[in-house]
Amino acid sequence: MPADGPPFVTHEVANQVPPLEQRNLYDDNAPLIEALAREGGGWAHERAREVGAAWGADPIRWGFEANENPPKLKTFDRYGHRIDEVEFHRAWHDLMALAVAHELHSLPWTSGHDGAHVARTALYLTAAQAEGGFACPTTMTFAAVPALRAQPDVAARWEPLLTATSYDPVLRAPGEKRSALCGMAMTEKQGGSDVRANTTVARPLPGADGEYELTGHKWFCSAPMCDLFLVLAQAPEGLSCFALPRILPDGTRNAFALQRLKDKLGNRSNASSEIELHGAWAQLVGAPGRGVPTIIEMVGHTRLDCVIGTAAGMRWGVANATWHAAHRSAFGARLADQPLMRNVLADLCVEAEAATALAMRLARAYDEAEHDEHARHLKRLATAVGKYWVCKRGPGHAFEALECLGGNGYVEESGMPRLYREMPLASIWEGSGNVMALDVLRALSRGPGGAAVLGAFLDEVDAAAGGDRRLDAYAASLRDEFADTEALELRARRVVERMALALQGSLLVRHAPAAVADAFCASRLARDAGLQYGTLPPGVDVEAIVARHTPQPG
Ligand SMILES: Cc1cc2nc3c(=O)[nH]c(=O)nc-3n(C[C@H](O)[C@H](O)[C@H](O)COP(=O)(O)OP(=O)(O)OC[C@H]3O[C@@H](n4cnc5c(N)ncnc54)[C@H](O)[C@@H]3O)c2cc1C
Secondary structure, three states: OOOOOOOOOOOOOOOOOOOOOOOOOOOOOHHHHHHHHHOOOHHHHHHHHHHHHHHOOHHHHHHHHHHHOOOEEEEEOOOOOEEEEEEOOHHHHHHHHHHHHOOOOOHHHHOOOOOHHHHHHHHHHHHOOOOOOOHHHHHHHHHHHHHHOOOHHHHHHHHHHHOOOOOOOOOOOHHHOOOOOEEEEOOEOOEOOOHHHOOOEEEEOOOOOOEEEEEEEEEEEEOOOOOEEEEEEEEOOEEEEEEEEOEOOOOOEOOEEEEEEOOOOOOOOOOEEEEEEEEEEEEEEOOOOOHHHHHHHHHHHHHHHHHHHHHHHHHHHHHHHHHHHHHOEEOOEEHHHOHHHHHHHHHHHHHHHHHHHHHHHHHHHHHHOOOOHHHHHHHHHHHHHHHHHHHHHHHHHHHHHHHHOHHHHHOHHHOHHHHHHHHHHHHHOOOOHHHHHHHHHHHHOOHHHHHHHHHHHHHHHHOOOOOOHHHHHHHHHHHHHHHOOOOOOOOHHHHHHHHHHHHHHHHHHHHOOHHHHHHHHHHHOOOOOOOOOOOOOOOOOHHHHHHHHOOOOO
């Protein structure tokens, strides 16, 4: 027994970092605050502060609980009746209820304000830092609304429920619901990117206009406890879009059977399932045979959210990495004061700021698209470019942020492994990397329409002309990519990557502090740029960049 102190005391705990808790996730995020005002959502500032305070408190714990207690498939009740339900932990319901209360699923469809997409993006980018899983049904419900509007009678029934703000998780007849959530079922075993290969059959019900029976399977159907699904199936006229409720108007269960839940890499708080439809009742949405153009409205808004969600994850990675380095010492000095760590942190900050700027600019294009042609073209192209690039950068960013925490970052309690596992999802879902790159080429290949969207995109880049000579040179060389039509498909990723960098560079040169814009141009637009984070060249003001992004104590 030691001479002094109680038994088994070997050391004092020292040099561990205080927990990053009870933060206002919006107040901590200077680039987001600036972008909200700049892009036309300034009216939502106080609201964003409320959301930032709320999601920086209990939801962080709920995120851990919901992932430690993942959803369970309940195929049968105790008496052997088929029920096809999924049981979620209370923390999941708390997350969903707060998301719905904060209108993350609905704001642009109900607010009546200009800049409502921008406002929602700021709220979503703030909330999704706490946890990623709840974002899936939140996004799908949000994105379903514009697609459903292709069928006004169906939209009239469902839109008020899908945009309501009182969370109602009980599966029951639409007439008895206070609110509803919507999912999507497109992917089948034989193909997800190529939905034209869908084999699910839609048989028109005789004498019932627009009503069909759907039979087939779906291989990836997330959030199966949603009340409604937009489903693609082969009608006599070809692939068509349908609205399929889980519970029929008379209160009986639709013929929607859950086969199993997916054992996923991440996103474990959320359920993703394989389902079968056994003559399930559904209503046509849009024209028969026009399933892809109808559901593309949903797909487009989902892709927007993939950009926002990844920007949120990057911000959370930066918050944790800069916080840790500000409070941890090694070799006699704070990590944040050591030149090489500053370089890594600053590089991560620049990436997160570029993603945020792009997400917020993209959201403004969604706000303005209805009455502005430039915005419409920009929305078309920048959604695909941004989804490709920002989501591709996510996993590497999360890994590097995790490494800033050293061994603690590799441990679940830090939350960083969960962030890291979540990140690839946004890149795969709703158009994997290659599919997004090819989508950019598709948009560009449409004759005069293609020239117009490219023109709008390049105009947006050129809005920063004269602001930085490296950006000017980069924008000029980007034009050469399109002049050279040789092997364009083979080069598609390279071309889209360069478009994304030019757009992000333009946004940062125009709007970010000089240190951030300079770091971006020096590292992302230069010929001899390093390949890893932490390779910003000398001369970049890494101290100013890190200071801008570090959560302040208190
Ligand atoms: C967590 C999660 C949740 C999901 N939730 C849903 C959901 O709710 N509803 C739903 O319908 N789907 C859902 N999906 C499915 C997802 O949208 C598909 O997995 C995705 O679209 C890819 O389809 P696939 O898996 O069939 O891959 P494939 O289409 O077989 O693609 C495989 C690879 O080939 C590439 N590729 C495809 N075509 C080309 C080409 N022409 N040239 C070059 N490369 C190409 C792709 O980029 C990809 O990398 C979910 C997926 C995940 C991971």
